[in-house]
Amino acid sequence: MCGRYNLIIDAEALIDFFDIEHAAIEEFSPRYNISPSQDVPIVRNTGSGRVLVLARWGLVPHWSKEEKPTFSTINARADTVADKPTYRDPFKRKRCLVPSTGFYEWKREDDQKIPHHIRLPDGELFAFAGLWDHWDKEGAGFDSYSIIVTGANETMQPIHDRMPVILNPAQYNTWLNNKHFNRAQLESMLVPYARTLKVNPVSRYVNNPKHDDAGCVAL
């Protein structure tokens, strides 16, 4: 599972790394502690280039009567994403990239839960495989998204048995091509990350969603 992550980078680097055609966000400050329900940058493909937009973490299906779903949609299981009513259509036509520089998982030890920060070897930018949808009510709509999760890879195993799907840059175009749907090809991308990750225990400071500074990635 993935219920908290960070995006410690400035807008310029984000736009550069993801080859963004149009950035539909006013401004962006590095985020150390992104929580569900918050508006966060995601990358979508419009057909004429990639756009960076703000979307709410926790996918609200277009058919939802309420502005908030009555069930958790922050994550979608890789093995059922093609079949679940909430994710089936987004999987076909509304795939997105969710930029990140690291995520947090809580390791259970006895009766304690110790937060860990997981990132790429050099803390570089990467992307989770995501799905989005648009909810609208009398013109007042918004975009929201979910992060796809799968089993843990070798590095993650000691911490937690699940992890978010991390895509490689070589896969971005195929994942974002919402005009072409090949279920088997797309599902083959939703696997545990093949490379080694860096895992560090951090202070419980990160536990509080109100905290959003460098203290979140320190011990």
Next chain:
DNA sequence: CCAGACGTTGTT
């Protein structure tokens, strides 16, 4: 047919 769910994880 209509009503009600639509999700994930962890724990018992």
Next chain:
DNA sequence: GTCTGG
């Protein structure tokens, strides 16, 4: 214990 808010 369980739900809501961030």
Next chain:
DNA sequence: CCAGACGTTGTT
């Protein structure tokens, strides 16, 4: 994911 609330009425 964790933190924090979890309730009602009447009065200012």
Next chain:
DNA sequence: GTCTGG
């Protein structure tokens, strides 16, 4: 909107 359960 669409599927499942009754």
